[in-house]
Amino acid sequence: MTQPAANQQPGQAPDEPPPAAGDRTAAGAPGFDAASGPPSDSASDTASDPTGDPADAALLLRLAAESAGLGLFTYDPATRTLRCDAGFRSLLGLAAPGPVADADTVLAALDPEDRAALDAAFCAALAPAGSGTLDCTVRRVTSTRPRWIRARARRVVDQGRAARLVGTMQDVTEARAADIAARATNDAIRDWDLATGVVLWNPALTTAYGWAPSEVGPTSAWWLARIHPDDRPGVEAALGAALAGGVEAWSQEYRFRRADGTYAEVLDRGALVRDADGIPLRMSAALLDLTERNRVGAQFRAVFQGANIGIVQFDPRTVRAFAVNAKLCEIWGAPESEILGHSLARWTPPEDDDDRAGLHERLATGETLQLRLEKRYRRMDGRIIWARVNLVSQRLGGDVHATAMIEDITEEKRADARREALIALGDRLRDLHTHADVVAATAESLGRTLLVARAGYAQVDPGGQIASLNPDWTAEGDADATHAVGLPTASRSTLAASVGRLGRGDVISVADIAATPERVDDPEGYARLGMRAVIKVPVLRRGRLVGILYVLDRHPRDWSAGEITFAREVAERAWGGLTRVEADEQQRTLNRELSHRLKNTLAMVQAIASQTLRNVTDIEAAKEALAARLIALGKAHDILLAGVHESAEMEAVMRGALSIHDDRQPGRFAFAGPAVLLGSKAALALALMLHELATNAAKYGALSVPDGRVNLHWSLDQDRTTGGTMVRLIWSEADGPMVTPPTHKGFGSRLIERGLVGAVGGTIALDYHPTGLVCSVAAPLEGFQSSG
Numbered sequence: 001m002t003q004p005a006a007n008q009q010p011g012q013a014p015d016e017p018p019p020a021a022g023d024r025t026a027a028g029a030p031g032f033d034a035a036s037g038p039p040s041d042s043a044s045d046t047a048s049d050p051t052g053d054p055a056d057a058a059l060l061l062r063l064a065a066e067s068a069g070l071g072l073f074t075y076d077p078a079t080r081t082l083r084c085d086a087g088f089r090s091l092l093g094l095a096a097p098g099p100v101a102d103a104d105t106v107l108a109a110l111d112p113e114d115r116a117a118l119d120a121a122f123c124a125a126l127a128p129a130g131s132g133t134l135d136c137t138v139r140r141v142t143s144t145r146p147r148w149i150r151a152r153a154r155r156v157v158d159q160g161r162a163a164r165l166v167g168t169m170q171d172v173t174e175a176r177a178a179d180i181a182a183r184a185t186n187d188a189i190r191d192w193d194l195a196t197g198v199v200l201w202n203p204a205l206t207t208a209y210g211w212a213p214s215e216v217g218p219t220s221a222w223w224l225a226r227i228h229p230d231d232r233p234g235v236e237a238a239l240g241a242a243l244a245g246g247v248e249a250w251s252q253e254y255r256f257r258r259a260d261g262t263y264a265e266v267l268d269r270g271a272l273v274r275d276a277d278g279i280p281l282r283m284s285a286a287l288l289d290l291t292e293r294n295r296v297g298a299q300f301r302a303v304f305q306g307a308n309i310g311i312v313q314f315d316p317r318t319v320r321a322f323a324v325n326a327k328l329c330e331i332w333g334a335p336e337s338e339i340l341g342h343s344l345a346r347w348t349p350p351e352d353d354d355d356r357a358g359l360h361e362r363l364a365t366g367e368t369l370q371l372r373l374e375k376r377y378r379r380m381d382g383r384i385i386w387a388r389v390n391l392v393s394q395r396l397g398g399d400v401h402a403t404a405m406i407e408d409i410t411e412e413k414r415a416d417a418r419r420e421a422l423i424a425l426g427d428r429l430r431d432l433h434t435h436a437d438v439v440a441a442t443a444e445s446l447g448r449t450l451l452v453a454r455a456g457y458a459q460v461d462p463g464g465q466i467a468s469l470n471p472d473w474t475a476e477g478d479a480d481a482t483h484a485v486g487l488p489t490a491s492r493s494t495l496a497a498s499v500g501r502l503g504r505g506d507v508i509s510v511a512d513i514a515a516t517p518e519r520v521d522d523p524e525g526y527a528r529l530g531m532r533a534v535i536k537v538p539v540l541r542r543g544r545l546v547g548i549l550y551v552l553d554r555h556p557r558d559w560s561a562g563e564i565t566f567a568r569e570v571a572e573r574a575w576g577g578l579t580r581v582e583a584d585e586q587q588r589t590l591n592r593e594l595s596h597r598l599k600n601t602l603a604m605v606q607a608i609a610s611q612t613l614r615n616v617t618d619i620e621a622a623k624e625a626l627a628a629r630l631i632a633l634g635k636a637h638d639i640l641l642a643g644v645h646e647s648a649e650m651e652a653v654m655r656g657a658l659s660i661h662d663d664r665q666p667g668r669f670a671f672a673g674p675a676v677l678l679g680s681k682a683a684l685a686l687a688l689m690l691h692e693l694a695t696n697a698a699k700y701g702a703l704s705v706p707d708g709r710v711n712l713h714w715s716l717d718q719d720r721t722t723g724g725t726m727v728r729l730i731w732s733e734a735d736g737p738m739v740t741p742p743t744h745k746g747f748g749s750r751l752i753e754r755g756l757v758g759a760v761g762g763t764i765a766l767d768y769h770p771t772g773l774v775c776s777v778a779a780p781l782e783g784f785q786s787s788g
Helices: 052-070 086-092 102-110 112-126 173-183 202-210 220-225 230-247 290-308 326-332 350-364 412-429 436-450 491-503 521-529 561-613 618-643 650-661 680-700 747-760 781-785
Strands: 070-074 081-083 099-100 135-139 147-158 161-171 189-195 200-203 249-257 265-274 279-288 310-313 320-324 369-378 384-396 401-406 452-459 468-471 508-510 531-539 544-555 646-651 669-672 678-679 709-718 725-734 765-767 771-778
Touching: 052 070, 070 086, 081 086, 081 102, 081 200, 081 781, 086 161, 086 747, 099 102, 099 669, 102 544, 102 771, 112 135, 112 161, 135 200, 147 173, 147 290, 189 202, 200 220, 202 279, 230 249, 230 265, 265 290, 326 401, 350 369, 369 412, 384 521, 412 508, 412 561, 436 561, 452 561, 491 531, 531 561, 544 561, 544 680, 618 680, 646 650, 650 669, 650 678, 650 680, 650 709, 678 680, 680 709, 680 725, 680 747, 680 781, 725 747, 725 781, 747 765, 747 771, 747 781, 771 781
Parallel strands: 669 709
Antiparallel strands: 070 081, 070 161, 081 099, 135 147, 147 161, 189 200, 189 279, 249 265, 265 279, 310 320, 310 401, 369 384, 384 401, 452 468, 452 544, 508 531, 531 544, 646 678, 709 725, 725 771, 765 771
16 A cells, blocks of 8 residues: 555545544444553553453453454555455455455555555555544445445654554444435434433434524433424324334324424324344434424325315225315215225216226226316216216326316306207207197106106186196106006196196296295195106296197206296297197188188179170179179278288278268268177178169269268167077168169179078068168078178
8 A cells, every 4th residue: 555645534535524532423322432542552552451351352352353353454564465354354245264464455456446445544544644543435346236445544663763553443334324315314313211311313403493403402302392282292192102112113104393393294103123032222203393394294294185176186096086076075975985995986876887897997907197177977866967077097106197177067068958958959850740749749848858757738818727737758667557648646736736837927836846845836736646846937928828838757846947947948839839830821821811701702793794784785884883892802801811810890891892982071971880790701791782882872862962861870689580690780761862762683682682681581672661771681690690
C-alpha cells in the first residue's frame, strides 16, 4: 500500500458524521470504542491487563472481538503484509489459511472503486504528520449484494517511527442500511431499551414533528406524555397487553402532539425483541404520520358518500363489493349490508346474465378496462331499472382494482320511450277510421309505454254522462277472471262520480289506493279488481269535459310528472283522432247528402221546366215564370245550406220564398206560428208552393194592388185519429180584387195542390172566396221534418 495525503479519510460518505468512541447505531449495535479499538500511538498506550498476564489479556481481547463480530489485524508497511485472525479472513472472504496475508490479496477482495481509497487511508494513518488513526468504510465484492466493511486502526510507533497499524474490521451492512433508511424516511424511529427505560429517537422526530433534540426526554414517559389525553389510556392498555402477551409486533393509531401544540394523526408500529424466556428486552418502533393521508381519505370518503351517482368498488376476480356509497344503495333500493361482501351478479336480471358473465370473465383475467355502457339492474324490490355505467379496472402494484360508477337513467329511458310512443301513436291514428280503433290504439300505446296493467278511454256527452266505454287494453297475462271492462264495477257511475273533479281540469293520480282510499271515488271497486294505482286525465273542449283517459296498475306506483304529462298528451291525441274520425264520417255523410240533394234538385228543375214549358204560347212569359220558380227553389236551398243540419225553420223558408214578392209595403206579409223545423224535402216543396201562391196573388189577387195583404198562420194540433201531431198552415189574402175560381188549371195550380202534399202527405184545400184566396194545408209533423 502506498502512502497518501495525511488527512484524507476515504470511503466515508460525505454526510456521515466522524466516528466517535461511544457511538451507538440506530439498530443498537455497539460502535468501535476504547475497549475494542486498536492500541494508542505508543507502547504505553497499549491496553493494560488487569491480571498482569499478557496471555489473559490476549484471550479477553479475542473474546471481545468475537462477541462484537470483529476481525483483528496488524499491518506491517515494511513487508506489506497483514497478520489477521479468522474473523478478518471471514469478513473479507479470504480463502488462504494462515495468519499472514499480503496487502494485494486484501485489496483484491474489495470493490475495485474502493481499493485505492483503502490503500490511501492506510498510507495516511502511517504518515508522521498524519492523525495516526484510520476509519473508513469500503465494499466487499460478493456474488449477491455488496457487503459494507468498516476498517478502524491506530498507528504503533517504535523507536520514533511508525512500525505498524493495529486495528479491526467489522461488517456494518445492516447498520448502514438502517442508518440510510432512518435518514431517508419521515418516520420518527424510536429505540426503547426496556431494561433501562432509555428511549432514543432518530432525526425525523425533529423534521417531522418539530421537537428539537434538547426538548426530547430520553424515557418512554416523555413519549407517552405527548399522546392525546383521549387516546393515551387506549395506547397504554394496548402496549401493556403486547408486552405481557408474548407477541413480537404491536401497532396503534393515535394522536401525537407536535412541538407547536397541534396533533398529528399517526400509526405507531413496533417490533419487540425478547430473550429466550420471552421477556421483552427492547422495542424498535416508527411513527408514520397519517394526518395528510387521513385528510385526503376523509375528503375522498366525503366525495364518495356524497356523490350524486352510485359508486361501488369490488374485487374483479370475484366481483364481490367491498365499498359502496349511499347513492348506490338508493338506486338499488338495498341497505349496504345487502351489497357489501356479495357478488354484483345478483343485481343483474337473469335475462341479461350472458352479457354480464362475459364482462365479468374479462375482469377476472386481470384485464384493465375503461368502459361506458348502459345496462339493466333489478332492484331489491324486483323493479327493473336502467343505468349508465362507467367501469374502470386498473392495476395498482400487483393487484387489479375495479370501480363502477352507476347513474340511474330509468326516467331518461322512459322519457325517450314516451317520445317515441307519441310519434308512433300519431302515425298510427292517421290510418284509423273508426271510433273503436282509435280508442283501442290509444289505450294500447298508453298501457305498453307506462308498463301498467290496464288502460282505457271513455267519452262524455254534453250532459256529463258516459257516452261510450270500450273494452280496456290489458297487459299480457293480466286479464282477470271476470273479464271486467273499463273501470271497476259500475264503471259508468264510477266515472260519473269523477266528472265534477275532472271537469275542472284536475288530473286524478293516486300512487296507492289502499293507502289513500279517500283520493278515489270507489276504493272498494278498485280492491275487487286488485288495482292499487290509477291516473284519470280529463279531455276538455271549450270548457266542457268530453273524454276521460285512465290507466290502472296492480302495484303502488309513484307516478312521475313525466308520466302524467305523457298521459295528458296521449289524451289530446286520442281526442284529435276521434275528432278526425267524426269529421271524416260527417264529410262522408255530407257528400252522400249532397249527391242525393243534387239528384233531387235536378229532378225538380226538370219537372218545373217541363211543366212550365208544356203547351206554352208565350215564350217570354214562360221564361219569366221558369226563372221565378228556379229562384224560389234556389232561395229554399240557401236556407237549407245556411243551417248546420239538413233542415230549416218554417218561418225562414216562408220569408225566403216570398222575398222576391215583398215590395216593402207595411203589412204586406204577416207571419204567425210556432217554431217548426222542416226537413229538406218539405222545405223545398213549401218554398215552391208559396212561390206559386205569391205569383198568382201578384197577378190576380191581393199582391196585385197596393193595399192587399197576405197572412200566413200555422199551428200544431193533435190528430184525434192517429194521436200524432199535425201541422195546420193557412194562406189567406185580403184587401185585394174580387176573386173568381179559375176556368183553367195550369202547372202552377197543380204545383200548389200536389207539390207540398206529395212531399209531406196530408191534404190541401183552395177556397176562392170573393174577398181573397184561402189555401189550407193539414199534414203530419213527421212528414214536414223528414229529410228523405
